[in-house]
Amino acid sequence: MRIKDLNVNEDILELFNYTLNGDAKAEVKKLLSLPLVSTEEILERQNILKGFMENFSLFESYSYSRIDFRQVYIFLRNFDEHDFFPKRLKLKLRFSKKKHYDYRGRCVQLITLFHRLHNHYIKRLVTAPFPEQYKNDIRLLDDFLNSFKLDYYENLIREHKFGIKHIVQIIKHISLKKQKREITPFQDTYTLFEAYISVITGIKRHNFCFPEISTGQVSLTDFYHPLLKDPVKNTFTSNSNVILITGPNMSGKSTLLKAISLCIYLGNIGFAVPAKAAQLPRYNNISVFINLNDDMQSGYSHFMTEVINLKNVALEATDNSSNYAVFDELFRGTNIEDALEISQTTLRGLLNFKNSLFLVSSHLHQLTEMKEIQDNIIDTFYLDCNLKANTPAFTYNLKPGWSDVKIGRILFEKEGLNTILNPKHTIS
Known part of the structure; x- marks a missing residue:
């Protein structure tokens, strides 16, 4: 684990x-x-x-x-x-x-x-x-x-x-x-x-509930992260063994992945879970990679740590065992061209391990152009974000599909960095 x-x-x-x-x-x-x-x-x-x-x-x-x-x-x-x-x-x-x-x-x-x-x-x-x-x-x-x-x-x-x-x-x-x-x-x-x-x-x-231990898909009704003071409750069902989750910065992707993973882990040790109802398989291995840092002791960079983690998960899945793994912002430790190419290879490859479930979050919106996503072979979800008067309003609601909202430039400009970094007036 x-x-x-x-x-x-x-x-x-x-x-x-x-x-x-x-x-x-x-x-x-x-x-x-x-x-x-x-x-x-x-x-x-x-x-x-x-x-x-x-x-x-x-x-x-x-x-x-x-x-x-x-x-x-x-x-x-x-x-x-x-x-x-x-x-x-x-x-x-x-x-x-x-x-x-x-x-x-x-x-x-x-x-x-x-x-x-x-x-x-x-x-x-x-x-x-x-x-x-x-x-x-x-x-x-x-x-x-x-x-x-x-x-x-x-x-x-x-x-x-x-x-x-x-x-x-x-x-x-x-x-x-x-x-x-x-x-x-x-x-x-x-x-x-x-x-x-x-x-x-x-x-x-x-007020946690005991999950039904089943085979096949994960189904969570009104699940949430129990450490949040006023959590938004979401419902999630996995229809594919590979799930891609998108959404802008600060939309709550990491917290969502922790909430789902916590339900699965607690359910796998016989505990009740933070949800109204749940159906969960038993997994041989559970791997959650969210707060990755450079591995100073072994000398691995952030990217190399991601590669090693992915390799270990894939090797465990090759024996037809049932595994659950989460990769938050996979391959953010390398340049965008490499990240896009190897992310596509990874998503396609993970489809081969039918007994397992993989959740991957990404900022790479180009991934939604993959044929496997267009054909609904890979499931996609996003966390909703509305723009009001050019200001992002995060709902933390999980929805099927993907998000095209890009708030990086909006926040950049909202903090006045365009003016600070490119002053229109100079002092004479």
Whole structure:
């Protein structure tokens, strides 16, 4: 996956980050970063998230003491029976006030936290909507927490009857869990559990939709880029495997390509997408090239970087795998004559990879004269721009066809550069 230009691990992560601890946030980041290798895996994750959505009313006020959670987590993860469960522990607790307070505090903290997590969330889950495999994870959480007799101990704590013998019982139980190696699986499973809660909270708050995973064309209804404050929503369907997008400078081509690509990427990792409805294929590879710069470390120029990126995408597509790739302003790093010629060759060549989808944006209006475009073999779209009193008004609406609006000279003259660079009057 070449998706650096989508800023998934920075900006997009925050759309789904409603976690209460660092480990759960790291798990959300992991879910966002790791590709899924089959349609079955995508649907499995979709169904897990839909199961959480069915239980969303439980998690609208999801909370716990972050300090308690972290301290209990560290206590369990680092528990050593030689340190915490020495011989004659009951006697030592009776004669050491410091040790008694320490052990009692740890046990009360654990019971209080676990009682909240179990009674407010795990025990109240409706498990029917979840896939069978994930039901096993829920059972693991339920069995682990239930084994601590939480209602019994929580009642003793509340009635101030929680004594030394109860502390010893809990420490002994933790020691047994450690010996059976049940603590780490529980903590890992609960971290993922909270990550899922975080993701569905983001989906719900932003009103994203789960796409249908299909074969063939991409279809997006009222899609948009979720980081825009007041986004213009567009609808897009790919009838060809090669799409050319035109439009003047500042018309929003790069943002549009990011919005489409983000829908496709999120859909391919089993997440909901920023659209009203969506049908998306699963792609073996996703490559998004938008914010290209000269590769200083390898010594590549902007143009050579474009060439290498295109070569890698083409080589991946030759094995009949399904690939998605975006090239924003392809070959802008070379002169216009070369750019036009090799752009035409590229567009024609990409038509050969029928299982893939390629989106190319360009300022080269001459490309629309290609026979493949005139015959609608290559799809064309443009972002609309109106001229009012010689001033461009960008609508950001995606339309079929191509744009002939050229605003470079208009903006040049509007800023007075003709006068500045060619003064009509000279000072004598």
